[in-house]
Amino acid sequence: MLEFPIYMDNNATTPMDPRVLEAMLPFFTKYFGNASSRTHSFGWEADAAVEYAREQVAYLINAEPQEIVFTSGATEADNLALKGIFEMYQSKGNHIITVKSEHKAVLDSCIHLEKMDADITYLDLKNDGLIDTEELENAINAGTILISVMYANNETGVIQPIKEIAAIAKKNGVLFFSDATQAVGKIPVDVIKDGIDLMSFSAHKMYGPKGAGALYVRRKNPRVRMAAQMDGGGHERGMRSGTLNVPGIVGFGKACELARIEMKKDGERMCKMRNKLEAELLKTGRAFINGNTEHRLPNVSNMSFKNVNGVDLISLLNKNIALSSGSACTSGTNEPSYVLKAMGLTDEIARSSLRFGLGRFTTEEEIEYTIEQLSIL
Numbered sequence: 497m498l499e500f501p502i503y504m505d506n507n508a509t510t511p512m513d514p515r516v517l518e519a520m521l522p523f524f525t526k527y528f529g530n531a532s533s534r535t536h537s538f539g540w541e542a543d544a545a546v547e548y549a550r551e552q553v554a555y556l557i558n559a560e561p562q563e564i565v566f567t568s569g570a571t572e573a574d575n576l577a578l579k580g581i582f583e584m585y586q587s588k589g590n591h592i593i594t595v596k597s598e599h600k601a602v603l604d605s606c607i608h609l610e611k612m613d614a615d616i617t618y619l620d621l622k623n624d625g626l627i628d629t630e631e632l633e634n635a636i637n638a639g640t641i642l643i644s645v646m647y648a649n650n651e652t653g654v655i656q657p658i659k660e661i662a663a664i665a666k667k668n669g670v671l672f673f674s675d676a677t678q679a680v681g682k683i684p685v686d687v688i689k690d691g692i693d694l695m696s697f698s699a700h701k702m703y704g705p706k707g708a709g710a711l712y713v714r715r716k717n718p719r720v721r722m723a724a725q726m727d728g729g730g731h732e733r734g735m736r737s738g739t740l741n742v743p744g745i746v747g748f749g750k751a752c753e754l755a756r757i758e759m760k761k762d763g764e765r766m767c768k769m770r771n772k773l774e775a776e777l778l779k780t781g782r783a784f785i786n787g788n789t790e791h792r793l794p795n796v797s798n799m800s801f802k803n804v805n806g807v808d809l810i811s812l813l814n815k816n817i818a819l820s821s822g823s824a825c826t827s828g829t830n831e832p833s834y835v836l837k838a839m840g841l842t843d844e845i846a847r848s849s850l851r852f853g854l855g856r857f858t859t860e861e862e863i864e865y866t867i868e869q870l871s872i873l
């Protein structure tokens with residue numbers, strides 16, 4: 497039976513998996529200790545749970561547990577990576593390369609750094625949402641300290657050529673940071689094989705709780721150094737002070753474990769439904785897909801509809817289907833998506849686009865209903 501409204505916005509956030517909630521619950525009440533308390537069992541139990549979660553998180557991305565810095569989410573991890581690297585490597589240079597389609601947490605951190613004399617290059621996108629790696633390589637200069645390119649885009653699902661970018665960074669002795677919030681848990685992400693030096697991700701985009709995330713910081717080949725952005729008790733090996741969110745971290749760990757086991761099956765199921773949705777909507781002759789369809793997450797579709805205003809469309813549908821036209825952070829405004837615009841779409845077409853974010857709990861019936869509703873428009 498269909499239950500309304502249908503949730504089709506899993507890129508904004510995902511519902512928590514009940515198995516994650518179950519893992520977290522004891523850490524609110526019975527095991528409430530401060531993970532930094534060294535003198536009694538309350539602290540030791542909390543600390544053991546955090547360290548177990550650190551292993552679960554690290555294992556999913558093929559990192560070492562000591563390379564995981566827990567944060568409040570990907571926004572904080574993005575800020576920490578960009579500002580922490582800029583501060584630490586200033587003597588080497590002040591140039592950072594990023595892309596116009598990055599998440600606001602990256603772009604706004606870059607704007608902040610520009611006020612502190614950072615020189616930022618914003619790469620364009622090709623029409624399919626991929627960056628031009630030649631343009632990237634040409635942008636590198638003697639003062640370049642960091643390349644920041646997201647793994648997969650939150651509006652289109654387009655996956656950037658991460659290995660190629662990493663190789664360019666390595667060849668030029670530049671660090672490579674990737675916001676992988678939409679990719680981790682959806683597709684295999686391996687910081688060693690991918691050649692990533694720093695990487696941000698977040699629990700609530702992968703069926704974990706809100707308020708927990710991580711920054712991966714490479715410890716060897718090369719050893720990345722980073723200036724803390726939060727002063728205090730020196731938690732997380734000095735890189736992120738603040739009492740650890742033990743229940744959140746436990747849930748994050750469980751979510752990573754589930755993703756590792758179920759990613760393949762989930763991905764295939766969502767991909768099939770996503771492809772069906774697209775095939776049916778394309779049949780109307782009024783819809784087209786935005787972004788490269790080969791290098792794309794299995795659960796995302798971004799489509800434009802000719803002669804339809806996306807905002808009207810969403811308000812028409814939103815009693816029954818929860819959708820957005822772009823990222824949650826900007827969908828409150830009437831502004832067309834800057835990601836789609838960077839791909840060369842006009843304001844008008846960008847305004848008439850919808851982002852479908854399928855998830856672990858999306859059903860065939862929900863897809864059928866969505867197709868029905870959009871086909872009669």
Ligand SMILES: *Cc1c(COP(=O)(O)O)cnc(C)c1O
Nearest residue numbers: 569570571599650675677678698
């Ligand atoms: C959601 C998202 C973020 C922000 O993550 P929070 O954990 O909500 O702060 C950053 N980057 C991308 C690509 C995202 O999708």
